[in-house]
Amino acid sequence: MTTPSAESGVRPAVVVVSATSADILMAEFERYARDYTITCAGSAIEAITLLSRLRSDSVPVALIVTESELPDMNLLEALSAFRSIVPTARRVVGIHWSNFLVHSETLRPALQKGKFDTFLLIPRGPRDEEFHYAITELLSDWGATVAVPEVEVLRIIAPALTPLTMQIRDFLERMGMPYRTYPPESPEGVQAAQFLYADDESARPDPAPHPLVHSLRGPGTEVIAPTTVRDVAVMIYGRPSDVEVDTVVDLAVIGAGPAGLAAAVYAASEGLSTVVIEKEATGGQAGTSSMIRNYLGFPRGISGMRLAQRARTQALRFGARFFTGWAVDSVRTDDPAAPYRLVTEGGDVCARSVLISTGVAYRRLGVAPLEGLVGLGVHYGAAMSAAREMEGQDVFVVGGGNSAGQAAIHLARYARSVTIVVRRPDLTATMSQYLIGEIAFNPRISVCGSCEVIDGGGTGRLEWITLRDRNSGSEDRRPAGGLFLLLGASPHCEWLPDGVERDPNGFLLTGRDVPRERWTGDVPPANLATSEPGLFAAGDIRSGSMKRVAAASGEGASVVPLVHAWLELLRRNEIAS
Numbered sequence: 089m090t091t092p093s094a095e096s097g098v099r100p101a102v103v104v105v106s107a108t109s110a111d112i113l114m115a116e117f118e119r120y121a122r123d124y125t126i127t128c129a130g131s132a133i134e135a136i137t138l139l140s141r142l143r144s145d146s147v148p149v150a151l152i153v154t155e156s157e158l159p160d161m162n163l164l165e166a167l168s169a170f171r172s173i174v175p176t177a178r179r180v181v182g183i184h185w186s187n188f189l190v191h192s193e194t195l196r197p198a199l200q201k202g203k204f205d206t207f208l209l210i211p212r213g214p215r216d217e218e219f220h221y222a223i224t225e226l227l228s229d230w231g232a233t234v235a236v237p238e239v240e241v242l243r244i245i246a247p248a249l250t251p252l253t254m255q256i257r258d259f260l261e262r263m264g265m266p267y268r269t270y271p272p273e274s275p276e277g278v279q280a281a282q283f284l285y286a287d288d289e290s291a292r293p294d295p296a297p298h299p300l301v302h303s304l305r306g307p308g309t310e311v312i313a314p315t316t317v318r319d320v321a322v323m324i325y326g327r328p329s330d331v332e333v334d335t336v337v338d339l340a341v342i343g344a345g346p347a348g349l350a351a352a353v354y355a356a357s358e359g360l361s362t363v364v365i366e367k368e369a370t371g372g373q374a375g376t377s378s379m380i381r382n383y384l385g386f387p388r389g390i391s392g393m394r395l396a397q398r399a400r401t402q403a404l405r406f407g408a409r410f411f412t413g414w415a416v417d418s419v420r421t422d423d424p425a426a427p428y429r430l431v432t433e434g435g436d437v438c439a440r441s442v443l444i445s446t447g448v449a450y451r452r453l454g455v456a457p458l459e460g461l462v463g464l465g466v467h468y469g470a471a472m473s474a475a476r477e478m479e480g481q482d483v484f485v486v487g488g489g490n491s492a493g494q495a496a497i498h499l500a501r502y503a504r505s506v507t508i509v510v511r512r513p514d515l516t517a518t519m520s521q522y523l524i525g526e527i528a529f530n531p532r533i534s535v536c537g538s539c540e541v542i543d544g545g546g547t548g549r550l551e552w553i554t555l556r557d558r559n560s561g562s563e564d565r566r567p568a569g570g571l572f573l574l575l576g577a578s579p580h581c582e583w584l585p586d587g588v589e590r591d592p593n594g595f596l597l598t599g600r601d602v603p604r605e606r607w608t609g610d611v612p613p614a615n616l617a618t619s620e621p622g623l624f625a626a627g628d629i630r631s632g633s634m635k636r637v638a639a640a641s642g643e644g645a646s647v648v649p650l651v652h653a654w655l656e657l658l659r660r661n662e663i664a665s
Contacts, residue, residue: 105154132161146223149177178226179204202526242267246299251463257473262369280322283309323420327434337361345372347627348445349399350644356406364636367415376470380496448577465550470495481569493523500532589619595631
């Protein structure tokens with residue numbers, strides 16, 4: 089369990105490795121000296137000694153900045169040694185202007201394989217903000233995924249890592265909410281319990297319920313004993329019925345993954361009244377990705393959580409409203425007040441048009457003993473909040489897509505070993521090449537092809553799994569501290585009206601894929617329109633979608649002109665009637 093004492097009073101270190109430009113680089117990093125301890129080594133050997141001492145002293149290392157030429161060791165060998173000592177530190181290579189063309193070309197293949205995070209020109213003068221923009225991005229990424237938060241928005245009080253506690257932590261991680269976890273006997277735990285039962289101490293049960301969630305936002309305080317993640321979402325964001333939505337909105341977006349977020353940004357920016365309803369955390373499956381490196385405009389990559397939060401902030405700026413933690417139970421079309429009424433347990437939203445962008449869920453493994461350990465070492469999805477708990481463990485990732493590859497790379501920062509288990513012979517048919525190259529380079533990651541997980545167990549939490557070779561049938565029982573299941577797409581849209589056409593696998597049909605008998609004359613629906621007028625689909629839930637973040641974002645944006653056309657048709661019909 090992460091405790092607040094992990095970094096208490098200790099500033100993270102930034103390590104500069106330079107034989108010829110130490111003065112320049114140390115001067116550049118003076119601006120970070122308030123929050124970080126800036127240290128310097130003149131060679132790779134000195135740096136290895138320094139990093140080992142910092143690790144022994146429990147000083148976290150946030151960033152290593154090294155020149156592209158070292159006096160005593162090949163650069164890539166040195167970077168590998170640095171990573172073996174502090175795998176969570178971000179690694180930057182500084183290149184002199186005179187060597188940039190040659191060194192950048194030489195280093196680019198290593199960058200593609202993830203041997204370091206980025207290369208930058210060493211500043212030649214003051215206020216090189218492009219250099220510092222990259223540095224602060226990397227420090228921010230390290231702070232969001234590795235460091236214990238310096239500022240708390242929420243506290244979780246729990247004696248152990250129960251499944252519910254892990255679910256709450258994962259939700260908060262994906263929503264970008266800084267939190268810390270405390271034991272009940274700590275001063276923070278005692279304080280939270282006192283707040284919860286301040287009005288009636290006699291109402292406190294024995295034993296007291298856990299986890300507790302203590303909100304520190306604003307001048308007041310609020311403590312709840314949640315039974316579901318939804319309780320925490322309501323505590324933070326409220327219910328649909330808590331916010332007055334007494335008008336018929338132009339567009340209701342169901343699902344805040346990349347498609348839904350893009351639609352919200354573009355619709356709200358064009359003046360459409362827009363409401364977004366998300367049953368879990370903003371970002372969908374993409375929001376669990378530790379680092380997306382092939383998204384346009386982010387050359388150093390961006391985590392799915394940060395991408396989602398930036399998009400949400402952008403949509404809010406234009407006036408979109410978000411309701412988080414509530415599933416849409418049904419969509420009614422028989423309400424005379426609006427073409428569509430979205431029904432949730434927390435309230436209804438009436439809309440003239442609807443975008444379904446709920447994405448897909450990971451398929452279940454179907455191994456009963458492991459299903460019973462979900463949240464106790466077994467996780468569906470990347471579960472970034474669980475990565476820190478994997479330090480020194482042998483971890484397995486089941487799945488061959490990009491999400492599985494990103495999860496494996498992130499887990500390898502903490503785990504002793506990470507094994508990717510795939511039913512296919514290898515990853516080439518299902519994963520992007522840049523991830524395959526990075527996985528191949530990482531000594532902590534191995535790929536077990538033509539394999540499947542058939543059993544597992546442990547006392548109170550996961551301790552072992554059994555793998556079966558699909559070719560020979562042989563079985564191998566392996567110790568396991570974590571099992572992360574990213575098993576592909578399973579649509580869940582049974583809550584939609586029966587008239588919304590689906591393909592045999594349950595994905596929504598749009599455009600020319602809609603059966604011809606549902607067309608208007610010989611004209612098919614628009615390319616992102618379903619068989620129901622005014623009901624659109626984008627992203628992974630749509631049949632034939634590309635299953636990539638950029639494609640989903642593009643579809644979400646492309647829905648907005650179709651919404652405009654539909655709203656214009658409604659206005660014409662109102663005038664005609």
